[in-house]
Amino acid sequence: MEGARIARVQLNRPDLRFPLPERFAERLAGQRILSLGRRAKYITLDTENGPALICHLGMSGSFRIESDGDDATPGRFHHPRSRASGHDHVVFHLEDSPAGAARIVFNDPRRFGFMLFADGAAASHPMLAGLGVEPTGNALDGPTLSRLFAGKRAPLKAALLDQGLIAGLGNIYVSEALWQAGLSPKREAGTLAAGRGHAARAGRLADSIRDVIRQAIAAGGSSLRDYVHADGSLGYFQHTFRVYDREGKPCPRPGCGGHVKRIVQSGRSTFFCPACQR
Ligand SMILES: [Zn+2]
Structure with missing residues (x-):
């Protein structure tokens, strides 16, 4: 898409989760795409003279x-469900792309996805400006976690879900990363910045976060159970969950012997092993 020009935008309905921005198709038509990026869970697209586009896939968007001449979707993350063209809501018709003329089709059966405009660069939009460090970027390491959590009395689980500290880390991956690091979700976040062994704890957690996300991406992501039942073709990371959604099951850590417990923190389920997560 980078370098291509948006010849026209075809809207098959006026809204997704929210109404599409006013004059959506008109303001994007004719614009050259400068860059395509991602920040937290948002896909960003900056144009030469028009608005920047910010997209969120919601639960089922793709x-x-x-x-032309090759309508196969490249890459490893093609989901067959997006072939149901009844759920094609927005079509970007591109010209001058490296592949020639191309269509980028947004398909979303549940319509929890959304698109909005930013005036200026996408990164300057208020929704993105306050976001914390990227969990997969080079900036996330032990010393960064120590700095972010210094003096924080909140439980580790809550601090990890705070999007202003680390952006885009969700409930599932936080439970999995804490298990991998052997850290209790109830531990005070500040103990990663002070006290004996704090640097080792912070380093282990940073490594675990990156590792869990890397594994999930390799597996094609995860998805909510009810959606998989409705369709059967989303990601498969859920088959490798160590603790998430495994209440009462044996802890998979060799030699542990504990059982996975579920607690509620800030209104969300946390799964962990009280025997080996301290
Ligand atoms: Zn355990």
């Missing part, structure tokens, strides 16, 4: 790439 983009499909079609080019």
Whole structure:
């Protein structure tokens, strides 16, 4: 998409989760795409002279790439469900792309996804400006976690879900990363910045966060159970959960012998092993 021009935008309905921005198709038509990026769970697209576009996939949204003479979607993350064209809501018709003429199709059966405009660069939008460090970027390491959590009395689980500290880390991956690091979700976040062994704890947690996300991406992501039942073709990371959604099951850590417990923190379920997560 980078370098291509948006010849026209086809809207098959006026809204997704929210109404699409006013004059959506008109303001994007003719614009050259400068860059395509991601920040937390938002896909960002900056244009040469028009508005920047910010997209969120919601629960079931996906983009499909079609080019003339070859309508196969490239890459490893193609979900067959996006072929149901009844759920194609927005189509970007591109020209001058490296692949020639191409169509970028937004498909979303549940319509929890959304698109909005930013004036200026996407990164300057208020929704993105306050976001914390990227969990997969080079900035996340032990010393960064120590700095972010210094003096925080909140439980580790809550601090990890705070999008102003670390952006885009969700409930599932936080439970999994804490298990991998052997740290209790109830531990005070500040203990990663002070006290004996704090640097080792922070380093272990940073490594675990990166590792859990890397594994999830390799597996094609995870998805909510009810959605998998409705369709059967989303990601498969859920088959490798160590603690999430495994209440009462044996802890998979060799030699542990504990059982997974579920507690509620800040209104969300936390799964952990009280025997080996301290
Ligand atoms: Zn355990």
